[in-house]
Amino acid sequence: MTRRQLTVTQFVGAILALACYVAGLSSAPTANLPQQLSARDFWKLSEELSEPNGTFRSDNLLSNEIWLQHVIPELAKTVKGGRVYLGVGPEQNFTYIAALKPSMAFIVDVRRGNLQLHLMYKALFELSNDRADFVSKLFAKKRPAGLSTSSTALEIFNAYSEVPTSEALFKEITKSVQDHLLKTRGLPLEAEDLRGIEYVENAFYWYGPGIHYNSSGGRMGRMMATYFDLMVATDAEGRSRSYLASEENFNVLKDLHAKNLLVPVVGNFGGPKALRAVGQYVKERGGTVTAFYLSNVEQYLDQQGLWPAFCSNVAALPLDDASAFIRAVRPGPNSSGFGGFGMGLTNQLGKMAEETKSCPK
Structure with a gap:
């Protein structure tokens, strides 16, 4: 074989190899997560994924994790398209979602009260033009002059600290939230959910x-x-x-809510349905879990003997090497990984696939 013949043969071989590689890529799973959900499908999905209402010692309207942002620089390195965020509890999820910019998010909590809290937030995000407007509605305080989209979170909250709470504005906002959820979005909320939303609104107002x-x-x-x-x-x-540090962060949440892609779910992490149903939904659409914010729920799962079930539920999720646990732990030599439970004083990351690889799916 001449050198010219060898070169041609190598070229043809390279083309064939490239064609096989491209074909392999096209047959691999690709993220086909919804770009948007109708309000009807949003509610149907939430209800279908959920378990019966459970209980917890607190109504948990607000995080107590002041250091939650410290893991974000490392966490942000995992940002990729077509990924899904899982979390638990109230507003701290918004800060992690703003950093990760997932295609979709599911907030799974044992209490239906948490779902009601997130429905209130959903309405407020959708009704607010910007962060200052959002804070006005959340705390029923008239918007002070001088705030803009470039204002810092400190400037916004300092400005509102000088503004008295308005009962008239509170009543107006309460009606707006209910009308938005029931009439604009058409969600078939029952009286229990409406009472729960009013309870949450009253706490922030008070x-x-x-x-x-x-x-x-x-x-x-x-x-x-x-x-x-x-x-x-x-x-x-x-x-x-x-999530209120910048308009960019705020708009990540506003956009997800407008598209009905932040879905609250009622469920126990160690329960038989919710986490597995979320995982199946994501897996069927080629998605991958980017992060799972746990707070310190592991502590309670361990106390209740539900850790093995939780581990199996997580192992069944669509994960890769970048999928990360975000957990709240008490500082100490044994504070990371399964078994390192704490009261949420600091936040740490863990590798989901690695930590659950020995758990049956």
Whole structure:
């Protein structure tokens, strides 16, 4: 064989190899997550994925994790298209979602009260033009002059600290939220859900930006982070990353809500249905879990003997090497990984696939 013949043969071989590679890519699973859901499909999905209502010792209207932003710089390295966020609890999810920019998000919580909380937030995001408007509606305070889309979270909250709460505005917003959910979105909410939403609205109206984890339970809040604290907090390098730190962050959430792609679900992490149903939904559409925010739920799963079921539920999710746990733990030598439970003083990351590989699916 001459050198010319060898070169031609190599060229043809390379073309064939490339064709096989491209064919392999086209046959691989691709993310086919919905670009948008109708309000009807949003509600149907939430109901179909959910388990019966459960209980917890607190109504958990607000996070108590002041250091939650510290893991975001490392977490942000996993940002890819077509990925799905899972979380639990209230507003801290918004800060992680703003950083990760997932295609879709599911907030799974044992209490239906958390679903009702997120329905209130859904309405407020959709009804608000910008962050300052959102804060006005959340705390029933008239918007002060001088705030703009370039205002910092600190500037916004300092400005509202000088504004009295308005009962008239509260009544107006309460009606607007209900009308938006029932009439504009057409969600078939029952009386129980409407009462739950009103309960949440009243708590934010009553306690204002000083609301903390223990406020609605009537307990002392010494050393508890307030809404103000959480929104003006920063990561370890001093960068403000809360969901109200910038219009860009805020609009990530506003866009997801407008498209009905942030879905609240009622379910126990160690339960038989919710997590597995979410995982199956995502898997069938070629999606991958980017992160699963756990707070300190593992502590309670362990106490209830539900850790093995939880581990199996997670193992069944569509994961890859970048899929990350975000957990709240007490600092200490054994504070990371399964078994390192704490009261949410600091946040740490874990590798989902690695930590659950020995658990049966």
